[in-house]
Every structure is written in structure tokens, then in C-alpha cells.
Amino acid sequence: MMPPDPTTPGGALLVLAILLPCAGIILSFVLGGRNAERVALGLTPFGFALACAIAFHVASAGKPIVYALGGLAPPLGIALRADGVSAVMLVAAAVILTAAGFYARAKFATPEGGPESRSALTFWIMLQAIWAALTIIFVGGDLFNLYVALELLTFAAVPLVCIDGRPETLAAALRYLLFALFGSISYLLGVALFYGAYGTLDIPLLAQRVQSTPIVWLAAALMTGGLLAKTALFPLHLWLPPAHANAPAAASAVLSGLVVKGSFFLTLRLWFYVLPALSAAGAANILGALALAAIITGSVLALRQARLKLLIAYSTVAQIGYLFLVFPLATGAHVWSGIGWSAGVMQILAHAFAKAAMFLSAGLLAEALGHDQIARFAGAARALPMTFLTLGLGGLSLMGLPPSGGFSAKWLMLQASVASGQWVWTLPVLAGGLLAAGYVYRILTPALSEGDIMLKAPPKRSREAIALGLALIALALGFAPQGFFDLLEIGRPLAAGTLQ
Amino acid sequence: MSPWVLAGLVGAALVGLGLYGLILHPHPLRKLLAFNLIGSGVFLVFGIVARRGAAAGFSFDPIPQAMVITGIVVAFAASALAVALILRLHAESGRVTLDPEAWTKPDDGAAKS
16 A cells, blocks of 8 residues: 655755756756856856745745655655755755855856866866755755765765865865765665664654664664764864865855755754654763864864964864754753754854855955965954954854854753753853854954055955855844744654653 | 675675774775775675565565665765875875875965965
């Protein structure tokens, strides 16, 4: 007997959202040259509109929208699902990718009648590939499909790291790829064990069937370990700083703001959607301890960097730590889990926008000054006021000063840790904020001091405005209304205890 | 010992050997080969999952086999990408090392982007 087709109204939007960037990749590849850029940028408004339409459908229906591919219901078929978090992530990804695309026009434009350059073609195609892969990750409902999406994301991100072909960027890309390959194969082994035990990989079906058996724990551990390597959680963060700091600024913004969030999103899916029935307090505390170590190590190393882009990259290591605090703070079905959940998603968004803005500014700075040595910034803030305003506002959100998305995230984290009695998690939140203040002041203090500085070329106003716009979104998240947090709750499975 | 238990043990051994190589060998090409070894082990495990027919009623479950084929394609693409990077790295710099210290130059570190 066939189960009924679970497709809901608006479900076809999910297919369109995936098809759009995929069609763009093929078109860019076939048309080549200047057209690659035109296709990539021309599709961005449509991608953004689709993401908004999906968010609108989810918000107005009050439940996830579903599309069963080929009209076949799981377990035979594969379903695409968008719940509140997916919808919000889709919109955020659309905004950041669009911003990065328009920012990158100055660097990766092909002049009229000029020869097609390999780096430009690669950039525009890979940008769309990242969009496609992230969309599949956010709406995928099948663990094996998600594995393929995760691989697509890696294969799109690695070439962006080494796009300018210098040996150190090639080495950074290779290191990134090897870490990612270990991560994906470990994830795949977990998938095999899940399939062997329960005969399905559909997330809601698995959630109904899983029990606390050794094989489930082993599969969960393998998948989590693999995803941690891809997300660069301490101690698997070694590949991230050289890879993110050596990429061109537009690519760094996408890699740090979005790509690491893709594998983090899957970790959330695994623990909160596939395994809500497990009492996972122990596992959550292990992840919390790694998060604590990541926040402290990342921040301290950021304080010691001489180059601005490396400093921002190490700050990403620390901010990824904050993301993983969601596990001890939102696991289980308690009054406070909802607060921890909101805090985690807010941290994803705040960091994505703030970090993208900071990397774009760092790129402008490096182009204007010809270097990004923090010690030689004296007087730079006077020459580049808008760029440093963006760096400062992005830093504000990283530190967690109000009003900003970073403040909301950290405030909610503190509330959740106090309400749950897990006082220990207030320590990394507070210490991390202080250390972040330290490394942001390390950028601003020399720049605001007196000094004569020679600009090689003043940055274009429009590119500065794009970076500033992203930083302002990070700030505006601090004013998110209650309706926004209600949207995040749509489709979140209730955890153990209330499940029975 | 039944054949699938033997196959499972071989799969586990391949994963273990590969993991050892991936972590301990410094050369990227050896790391890549080790990754392929892990991959073979995982695909073998998928084969046994298919043999045991988790979805009851079939003597062979075709879905894990379809997954193995996809997995092989992905692993092949990954290996090709890694080999291309290794070759390019060798062509650009004449050496192949992942040691980050080897790439930090004593100059001012100016961003050339």
C-alpha cells in the first residue's frame, strides 16, 4: 500500500529554488566569458524572491512545506522539506551570496571583448554551486541526499580558496579538502549504519524509529565527527584559518559566513530532528566542552595575529564554538530548550552577516593599503572611514554589545544556561565576549591613532556600501520581533519526554 | 564464519588502515590513497547492509547498491580534485607539503589579492 503523497501547497518552490542555481551553473559554463557573470548576477534577484516566497509560505501555513520528488512518499521516495529554520537560512544565504556577487564584480569582471579568464569563470560558477548546495542542505529531507549536498558544497568551496593559484593557497585548499574528505566518509559510514538498522534515511521516519542502541550511538558519533571536521570545531579547526584568510575577500565572506554553517546545519538536523528521542545530555555536554575550548583558543589566537584577514579567520573559529553551545542549551524538552534553540539560530545569522561584512571590508582595506598588517594601520580610519565603520559594527555584533544580533544570541544563551542551571556555559559566553572585544580593539586602536597613510587607490563607494549593508543587517537582527522567533519554532520536533 | 561477517570485518580493517594512513602519513598523495582505502571499506559495509536486506522481503536491497554507486562517483570526483590540486601545487612550487610553516614567508605578508 502506498502512503499518500505528502506534497503541500508551495512545495514546488523548493524544487525551483534548487533548480535555479543549477540551471545557472550550466548556462554560465556553456555561455562562458562575460555571460557567466551576467547569469550569476542576473539570477540573484530570482533566488532571493524564491527564498522569500518559501519563508512566506512556511510562516503563513504555520507548518513545514513538503515536496515529494516524483510524487513518491518516503521511504520509497525522497522528500524535500522546508521548516522555519530552513526558510530563514535560505533567505540569509540569498542575501549574503547576492552581496558577495555584486562586491566581487570589481575583481572578477571580464572586460568587454577581453579574453575569458579562468579565475573569473571559476568564481561565478562556484558561487552558484555554493548556492545550489546550500539550498539542498537547507531543504533536504534524506540523509544520503544531504551527504551528496555536503560534498557538492565542499567541491564548490575548495576551488574558491585557491582561485588565485599561489602555492600557499593551493596548500590551504588541499588541507581543507583532505579534512573535508575525512568528514564526508565518516558521515557516509554513519548513514550506512542507520540504513542497515532501520531501512530508511528519511528524517521524520528515522526519528520515529530510532532507539537508544549501540549502533545508533555509533552512527551518530561517526556522523557528528565527520560534520565537526567540516564545520572546523576545535580541535579539527586547523584547516580553516589558512583557507579562509587566503581566499579572495568575496570568497572568504561566503566561506566563513555560509559554508561552515552548512555542515553545522546538518549537525543540528541530526541531533534535533533525527535523534530527538535519545537522551543526549552526555553527548551535548561533550559538544559544549569542545565549544568552550574553541571559543577560548580561537579568540586567544585571534588576539595574536599580525594580519587582519587571519585575525578575522581565527575569530570564525571562536564564533563556531558559540554555535555548538546550542547543544547543551537546547537538548531535551524543557522550558528553556526553546530559548537555547532561538539563541543558536540567532548566532548562526548574526555571525554570518557580521563576518561576511568584516571579510568584505578587510578585502577593501587590503586593496586600498596594499597590505593588511594591523601594526601599519595608523591613520587608516581617517582615510577609509566607511570601511572601518563596517569593521567596527561587525565587531560590535561579534562582541555581543547591544543592539545587535550577536547581543541577542549571547543574551538568550545566558538566559538558557541560567534557566537550565548549567552555570558553566555562562563562562565561555562571557569570556568569549571579552576576548572578542580585545581583538576588535586591536584592529580599531591603531587605525584610529594619528598617522600618515598613503592609499594606493580609494575603494569604490558601492563596494563599501555592500559591506556596510551586511553589518547593518547583523545589527538589525538585534531588533528581531517575536514573530521571527515563532517562525524558528515551526517544524522543530519536540524532544524526549514530550514525545510519548 | 559467514561470508558477510567476513566482509564486514574486512570493511572494518580497511577503514582502520585508511584512518591510520590518513592521520600519520605526511604526504598528501598518501593521505589521498588512505582516504580511498577508507572509502572502499565503507562501500563494503554498504554492500553488507544490502545483503542483509534491511527492508524486509527482498533477497537483495537495491537501495544501498544505488548509494554505493553514487558514493563511488563522489569519491572519484573528490580524488580527481585532490590529484589536480597536488599536481598544481607541485608545478607552482616544486614541492608538495601541507606544513603551513613552510608557506609563511619572512616578508611583510602583504595580501596580494
